Amino acid sequence: MTNIENLDKAFESRVRLGIMSVLNSAGQADFNTLKSMLGVSDGNLASHIKALEKLGYIETIKQFIHRKPNTSYAVTESGRKAFSAHIDALCSILKIK
Amino acid sequence: MKEQEIRETLSDIRNMMERSQKVMYIDGRSGILAGIWALLGAVAVSLILSGSVCPLWGGSFNPVRTADAGTFLMVAVICAIVFAAAFLTVWIMSRRRARREGLDFTLDAGTRHMLGNFFTVMVTGGFLCLTPIANGHWELIPGYMLVFYGLAMVIVSPVLFRISVSKYMGYAQMAMGIAALCLPRYGMMFWTLGFCIFHLMWGIWFMIFFDRMK
Numbered sequence: 001m002t003n004i005e006n007l008d009k010a011f012e013s014r015v016r017l018g019i020m021s022v023l024n025s026a027g028q029a030d031f032n033t034l035k036s037m038l039g040v041s042d043g044n045l046a047s048h049i050k051a052l053e054k055l056g057y058i059e060t061i062k063q064f065i066h067r068k069p070n071t072s073y074a075v076t077e078s079g080r081k082a083f084s085a086h087i088d089a090l091c092s093i094l095k096i097k
Numbered sequence: 098m099k100e101q102e103i104r105e106t107l108s109d110i111r112n113m114m115e116r117s118q119k120v121m122y123i124d125g126r127s128g129i130l131a132g133i134w135a136l137l138g139a140v141a142v143s144l145i146l147s148g149s150v151c152p153l154w155g156g157s158f159n160p161v162r163t164a165d166a167g168t169f170l171m172v173a174v175i176c177a178i179v180f181a182a183a184f185l186t187v188w189i190m191s192r193r194r195a196r197r198e199g200l201d202f203t204l205d206a207g208t209r210h211m212l213g214n215f216f217t218v219m220v221t222g223g224f225l226c227l228t229p230i231a232n233g234h235w236e237l238i239p240g241y242m243l244v245f246y247g248l249a250m251v252i253v254s255p256v257l258f259r260i261s262v263s264k265y266m267g268y269a270q271m272a273m274g275i276a277a278l279c280l281p282r283y284g285m286m287f288w289t290l291g292f293c294i295f296h297l298m299w300g301i302w303f304m305i306f307f308d309r310m311k
Contacts, residue, residue: 014106014109017106017109018109018113021109021110021113021114022113022114024114025113025114037113038113087107087110090103090106090107091107093103094100094103094104094107
């Protein structure tokens with residue numbers, strides 16, 4: 001069962017896995033989109049985002065849309081790699097090729 | 098982790114990724130169809146320019162023949178039809194797939210931004226393809242098309258699903274383009290490789306990937 005070791009500890013939380021899933025397919029999403037997609041509270045989401053950011057898996061993009069500040073998040077190259085390695089590890093445990 | 102748990106996690110990921118997909122919910126079959134349109138276009142252009150059905154061999158872009166206004170117009174119309182057919186195929190099939198799976202098909206800010214970038218590069222390349230009117234280097238057109246399409250692909254790849262593959266496809270198209278510019282005699286061959294074969298491969302890969310996630 002060496003495959004278990006390939007699982008990324010950072011993705012053990014379902015919320016974090018959710019954030020990575022959304023960002024990997026949407027490319028970029030703002031805080032409220034993530035919140036409604038995942039159905040979690042502000043504080044919960046914020047703390048998971050911070051954790052992922054600290055690992056360098058996602059990055060914050062601050063911009064103005066119609067003069068209103070808007071914060072969105074995007075997955076970084078290393079986050080993308082970590083996420084797909086994690087999926088590969090999950091698949092290999094199930095022996096899906 | 099138990100097997101059941103892992104299965105649930107994987108299907109969660111898949112659900113989540115699908116719901117956040119929107120316009121970019123591309124169907125692998127549209128890539129295959131785009132490759133087929135490209136092949137038909139290449140055969141048609143080859144027939145007009147060299148009288149041969151097979152676009153793979155050299156000499157297709159005969160400078161003297163292409164300079165003839167009627168021939169030029171015919172080839173240009175074929176190019177426009179092939180591009181429009183490919184774009185509409187991807188658009189319509191993505192929309193159908195989104196509807197079928199109950200997903201939103203809206204042009205959000207990110208998608209509009211992506212389409213803007215895509216067309217900026219494509220239109221620039223399009224103008225470059227008109228420069229032979231002034232300098233007569235018709236044989237370079239396939240290379241221009243490949244290089245600019247590859248660039249457009251690389252630029253939009255961060256918002257496309259399974260990003261990395263789209264990016265590598267862009268790189269591959271650019272490589273074909275450079276090869277076509279270095280060996281203009283075989284321009285049509287590289288064009289067919291890039292636009293037909295690579296699209297087919299991309300489409301097939303896409304379908305296999307989705308099956309695997311299911």
